[in-house]
Amino acid sequence: MDVTEQKYFSTIDFVLFVLLLVASMAIGLYYALSGRQQRTTREFLLADQSMKCLPLSLSLMATFQSAVAIVGTPAEVFTNGTQYWFIGCSYILGLLIPAHIFIPVFYRLHLTSAYQYLELRFCKAVRICGTITFIFQMIIYMGVGIYTPALALNAVTGFHLWGAVLATGLVCTIYTALGGLKAVIWTDVFQTVVMFAGQLAVIIVGVQQAGGLSHIWRKVIEGNRISGIDLNPDPTVRHTFWTLALGGVFLMLSLYGVNQTQVQRYLSSRTEKEAVMSCYMVFPCLQIALGLSCVMGLVMFACYSDNSPLDNQYITSKDQMVLYFIMDMLQDFSGLPGLFVACLFSASLSTISSAFSSLATVTMEDLIKPHYPSMVETRATLLSKILTFAYGLVCLVMAYVIHLMNGSVLQAALSIFGMVGGPLLGVFCLGIFFPLANSTGAVTGLVAGLVLAFWVGIGGFVTQIPSITTVRPNNSSNLPVPTAEQQLGSKLLTLRGFITGVVLTET
Ligand SMILES: CC(C)(CO)[C@@H](O)C(=O)NCCC(=O)O
Numbered sequence: 001m002d003v004t005e006q007k008y009f010s011t012i013d014f015v016l017f018v019l020l021l022v023a024s025m026a027i028g029l030y031y032a033l034s035g036r037q038q039r040t041t042r043e044f045l046l047a048d049q050s051m052k053c054l055p056l057s058l059s060l061m062a063t064f065q066s067a068v069a070i071v072g073t074p075a076e077v078f079t080n081g082t083q084y085w086f087i088g089c090s091y092i093l094g095l096l097i098p099a100h101i102f103i104p105v106f107y108r109l110h111l112t113s114a115y116q117y118l119e120l121r122f123c124k125a126v127r128i129c130g131t132i133t134f135i136f137q138m139i140i141y142m143g144v145g146i147y148t149p150a151l152a153l154n155a156v157t158g159f160h161l162w163g164a165v166l167a168t169g170l171v172c173t174i175y176t177a178l179g180g181l182k183a184v185i186w187t188d189v190f191q192t193v194v195m196f197a198g199q200l201a202v203i204i205v206g207v208q209q210a211g212g213l214s215h216i217w218r219k220v221i222e223g224n225r226i227s228g229i230d231l232n233p234d235p236t237v238r239h240t241f242w243t244l245a246l247g248g249v250f251l252m253l254s255l256y257g258v259n260q261t262q263v264q265r266y267l268s269s270r271t272e273k274e275a276v277m278s279c280y281m282v283f284p285c286l287q288i289a290l291g292l293s294c295v296m297g298l299v300m301f302a303c304y305s306d307n308s309p310l311d312n313q314y315i316t317s318k319d320q321m322v323l324y325f326i327m328d329m330l331q332d333f334s335g336l337p338g339l340f341v342a343c344l345f346s347a348s349l350s351t352i353s354s355a356f357s358s359l360a361t362v363t364m365e366d367l368i369k370p371h372y373p374s375m376v377e378t379r380a381t382l383l384s385k386i387l388t389f390a391y392g393l394v395c396l397v398m399a400y401v402i403h404l405m406n407g408s409v410l411q412a413a414l415s416i417f418g419m420v421g422g423p424l425l426g427v428f429c430l431g432i433f434f435p436l437a438n439s440t441g442a443v444t445g446l447v448a449g450l451v452l453a454f455w456v457g458i459g460g461f462v463t464q465i466p467s468i469t470t471v472r473p474n475n476s477s478n479l480p481v482p483t484a485e486q487q488l489g490s491k492l493l494t495l496r497g498f499i500t501g502v503v504l505t506e507t
């Protein structure tokens with residue numbers, strides 16, 4: 001970035017960022033010290049199975065709404081119009097199927113880890129394969145989740161990269177390790193409120209700054225950014241109704257149907273009905289989140305259609321677009337940049353805390369407990385806390401690994417995260433929908449699905465490398481950052497990977 005264009009963070013903005021961390025920590029400590037003080041694994045890993053549907057639904061949404069979505073979606077709409085909005089159609093089946101097929105199966109088996117199902121249905125080997133795959137998938141995801149917002153913030157405001165990574169990583173590790181799933185869910189609720197508040201405030205002030213609603217509308221119509229429904233059946237076309245609405249169903253099923261982070265939330269609910277309700281309530285929450293991001297993209301378009309900061313090389317990647325918009329247009333509104341940065345890091349904290357908690361759960365339940373069936377509860381709980389802490393450190397290490405690889409792996413990492421989800425979804429579907437399927441078929445399907453996913457994924461990455469490593473002039477941080485478009489493009493690749501992964505696992 002041009003030094004003269006460097007934007008600066010004011011004290012009040014910094015204070016808001018710190019307040020977010022302090023409040024999250026306070027919620028965590030409250031749950032560490034209240035109730036029975038997290039002395040059993042049921043309390044620590046399953047929130048005492050006492051959760052109601054409202055906090056559950058907000059937490060479900062927050063888990064897979066990371067900073068990638070917060071900065072990526074508006075940038076996608078800015079560049080390619082509102083076609084991406086049609087992914088919202090996939091939420092219908094993508095939530096109805098988990099609510100009425102996956103939740104009843106998992107809830108009635110009284111599981112703690114989703115992978116216990118695989119042993120009950122197939123055999124131990126399938127369970128272990130599933131667990132290892134999940135661990136691999138989430139470790140990659142949390143590295144991306146923590147690094148992306150810190151990098152974008154650093155590029156636009158010069159905010160210390162490792163300061164942001166370490167502060168968020170450590171705070172998140174501590175509140176998750178002390179407060180358990182209850183702390184994770186209630187911080188998610190708080191962070192969701194901050195997320196919506198930040199986006200809403202930016203949109204309201206942004207609309208005024210951009211010259212009002214009718215002006216924005218005229219601009220986006222002129223710029224052809226309101227997309228009609230694209231029913232082109234060609235699957236290689238980027239973002240059509242079919243790739244988004246149908247591909248999105250697979251993405252949603254793998255995230256909201258069989259991913260341990262979400263299954264753990266369903267299982268922590270007071271009753272099965274409450275779990276199903278929470279799944280229903282995610283629908284409006286996700287629609288609001290998607291709607292806000294799309295509107296923000298359109299407001300940005302109205303401001304910059306004639307004068308794009310990307311073309312002017314004020315910024316070097318589309319990921320920096322949203323932050324640049326805020327620092328450029330809204331800098332005079334003291335505190336607003338800080339509120340948005342709090343929103344961005346809320347998205348990130350709520351994602352990585354869920355990852356820590358679910359990783360500790362599967363490691364404990366699937367890998368350790370089976371070998372020590374007589375382990376006493378207090379010891380098992382202590383071990384779970386230590387595991388949570390350890391995964392927090394692994395997350396920081398992952399962020400560093402991504403940094404060492406010059407950030408160019410962000411996009412590949414996100415693809416791998418998505419593509420590994422396909423075969424995992426496939427093996428659960430095999431168990432639930434195909435009564436005749438046996439263990440050999442399940443292991444073969446899972447392994448073959450993973451190999452194929454990697455092949456497609458790495459192939460996709462290799463063919464995209466030239467565009468990722470393009471040298472961008474005036475890049476102060478010298479980090480080749482995959483653009484939001486590439487990230488969303490990778491989501492599309494991900495969708496294809498899912499379908500192939502699922503299909504292969506079924507046959
Ligand atoms: C779950 C969806 C598809 C909901 O729009 C979206 O939030 C998403 O793609 N999430 C995963 C990527 C991320 O934001 O971390």
Ligand code: NA
Nearest residue numbers: 062065347351
């Ligand atoms: Na999140």
